[in-house]
Every structure is written in structure tokens, then in C-alpha cells.
Amino acid sequence: MSHADDLLRELYDAQWVPMVRLAGLLLGSNDQAEEVTQDAYIGIFKRLGRFQAADDAVGYLRTSVVNGTRSVLRHRTVVRNNRPLPEPAPAGPEDWAIRRDADARVLAALRELPMRQREVLILRYYSDASGPEIAEALGISIGSVKSHTHRGIAALRQRLGALMETNDETTSDRVPREGGVQ
């Protein structure tokens, strides 16, 4: 086993699931998330030798996943007007159904944002990536990360204002932050 082989296994064990999930969120669907992430892993293999540890390659892998999702989106023609509505709230306990409904609205509003705002928000609030990490993944400055975050959250607030006022109690059911992208 070469150094690159070892790093590939380590990087896979630590990052495969979160990276597929990140790709799914960036794509707005999961149908090509595994393919995009698989391609990112294959693409990074040739360069793995330059990294000392798998952790050092996470930023590069994340950038590859982001670029892969952009490529997929480029191949999709504009279908904004035909996008399916958010899924209806599933049956179940009332509070759970309300939360699912709130989530669906938040995610639908997120999908309406310009792509870069969407990318910044997903990397920040799903991957818990830092400003510099987001800047590296998207090839933008830290200042731009801040401004896209501000604009994105403000746009979501504008779209979801009424919902947020009525669901603040529901959404205050906070999700414990993951340990970040390992």
C-alpha cells in the first residue's frame, strides 16, 4: 500500500458520507451526489501524494465536490419555473410534521437564492466550514464569504419572515452542531 492508498482509505472513511450529503445539498437532489463525490475522490487520488495527512486534503476534496456539483448544474437547463413544490409535510406527530413543513419551506427558499449565496450558506451551516475554508472551497475572498452570508440570510429572512415569526418556537429546537468536517 502506498502513502496515497493509505490516505485515500482514511479520507474515504472520514469524509465519504458528509461529502455525499454536501453534494446532495448543493445539487438540491441526491440523484447524482454519489457520482459527483466519487469523481472527486478519483480526481484527488493523483495528488494525494503531496499531502502529509488525510486531514490536509479535506479542503481540496471539498473544492472538488463543489466544482463537480457546479458542472452538473451547468448541464441542467433552466427549469426554475418547473421545479416541484416542496414535499408536503409527512404524516406523524404534529410537532414533527410542523418541523418537516418548516424545513421544506426553508430549503425551498434556499434553492431560490443565487448559487454562490446558496453554496456559502450550505458550507457554513451544514459543513460548519470556517470563513477561510469556504473561501478556499469557492475560490472567493473571505470578505465575499461574509457578504454572501449576510445577503443570503437576509434574503431567507425576507422570504420566510412570516414563517419564522410563527415557527420560532419550533425552529428553536436546535440541532447540536456536528464536530465539523473532520
Added chain:
Amino acid sequence: MSDPTNLHGPDDPAMEEALRGALHREAAQVRPEDRFDQIETGAVQSVRNGRMFGLIAVAAGLVAILGISVGVMINRAGEVASTAQPADQGQPSLSPPVPSVSVPPSSNTPTEKETPAGKKLEGIPVYWIAGSDEYKLYREFQTVPDKGGPATSAVSALLTGEPLDPDYETAFSPEGKVKVTKKGDNLTVDLDKASFGESILDQNQAQAAIQSIVWTATAAAKTSGTVTITIDGKPGKAWDQVSVGKPMKRDMDARNDIWIIKPYEGQPLTVGKVTVSGESRSFEANLVWTVTDEQGAVIADGVTTGGANADFGAFSFSTDLKKKGTYEIAVVSEDASGAGQDITDTKTVTVK
């Protein structure tokens, strides 16, 4: 891991928590299947393919040495100039040179002629976009399928082609269709709605993408005239961001301030001296260059000069690549004010 809310984040904790919760709950529903075996197999295969690509590229390079390809460059004043391009500056698929370039006659005759199916056009200039905060244009010469003349074929490459340099991209969709017609010196580029992909980020990228059409069409058609872009034959708004339908000229600020023209991305080289050349404009003409090896170590660096301030000019420098391996050559215009960003272009080459 840093706390995202530390970065002067928006003062809207309820919205942030709602978004964080929605994203995590949505993501948690995804249970990816195990694909390690496919990844491992694909990784090994990609390394093999890379070696095979190198051999093919060497063979193509030998063929290309037999001739000189000529590209078209339109300078800042807008006039057409022919720019001799050594054959080894092209892409790996570059084959015999395109005919010499001359300024087209300004008659009112359509010039996009139908050509036999399956034919390819060589040395076609294609302007891709790339950027971080600001998108800029970068030129490559490509061999492209003939879709009915150089201009239509070149613009089609923006839809269906791929840049050699992975740093470059296009905003157009391969699902689209394009037709370029020429009247006098002026062009009309008609794109269908499907040409406008979904990946446009903001108005800056949309404007750069529109300029990539303008620069590509005029260079391929060898004209310094105007370009009128239409959507399904009518004026419209590209990506709901940029109005099209009126004659446009090249925006000279659309191109990146640094272009490495030689060597091209992925060019196979032999051990020894390599000369890097291109065009640039930078504060007091200053440029910094570095060569980085596969381990990320800078093995050579230096300074050179190109065009000063507003005027583009040529730069050139040489360096010794003493060992086999893959190297990244970077040319950087460092931000003098400290308030902006460095401007750069990079090329990856392989020494065999």
C-alpha cells in the same frame, strides 16, 4: 473547527438555526452506499489514463512541430492583428496549422459556410471564464467539431466543449444550440433558451459569460465588428441578469490581466530549460512567478515584467526543470494596494 457565527455573521440567530437544522435533517436522510471499491478502481485507472494521455500528447506534439498555427488576436484598439503562434503552444490535440489570418473584407456577405459533417477545425480561439470575486476571460486554442463555420463552431465549443485548463469554465449548457451569421463586419449570435445553464452565480458572472461569446465569436470570425446576441431570434435577458439584443463590442476589461500562453495546460516537456510567455498588464508592469512541484514546494521563482498599468504587453521568462515530474507554473500580479486581490494565471506541465 471554528464557529461560523464568529465571522461577523448575520445577526439573525433564529434564521441561522432554522437553516442549520433544516440542512442537517435533510442531509441525515441520505445514506450513501459504499463505493470505496469503485473509487479505488477508478483511481488506479485514472493514473493509467494519465500516463497514456502523456504518450498521446507527446505524439501530437511531434506532429504539431511540423507547422505553425496562427491565432487571431484583437488588440485594445479593436483592430484585428494576426498573431503567429508556435505550434507547440496549442492543445494536445493540436494538429496541422490553420491557414494564415487576414482581415476579412467588409462586404455584406454572410461568411459562415456549411462544411462536411465530421470535419474538425483547428486552432479555434475559445474564451472561457474563470474567477473568484470577479470573473474574467481566458483564451485557449482548441480543435473543435465543425458546426458550420469557425464562429458557430467556436461558440458551440463554449456550450459543448471543455476547457483544457480545469481552472476555466463556461456558463453555457451543452443542451443548447447556436447559430452565428455575419453581415459585413458584424455578427449575430442566436442561442436557444436551453443554452443558458443553471449555474450562473450573479450578474458579474453573467456579464463575463456574455463577453465570452462576444470575444469568441469575433476572434473566430476574424472581425472587429459588433456582436448582437439573440435568444431564439429575439432580444431577451440572459439568466434574467443581462439584457441582450443590441450590438455589443468587446469589453477590454473583461479579459484577465494575465494570460500564460505558453506552455499550454498539461503540456509535456523534457528535462531542461522551459520558456514561459504570455500577455499581461499590471501595476508598473511587475509580475512575480513561481514553479511549484507535486509536493507543493516552490522550486523556482523570480520577477519579470509585462505591460504596465492599463496597457497589455508581452512577458517572458525561462526556468530550469531539472527533474521529471508535474509542476505548476504561476504568474502573479500582486495587489499593490493591499485592498484587492492578487491576479494570477497558472499552468500545469509534466516533465518526462
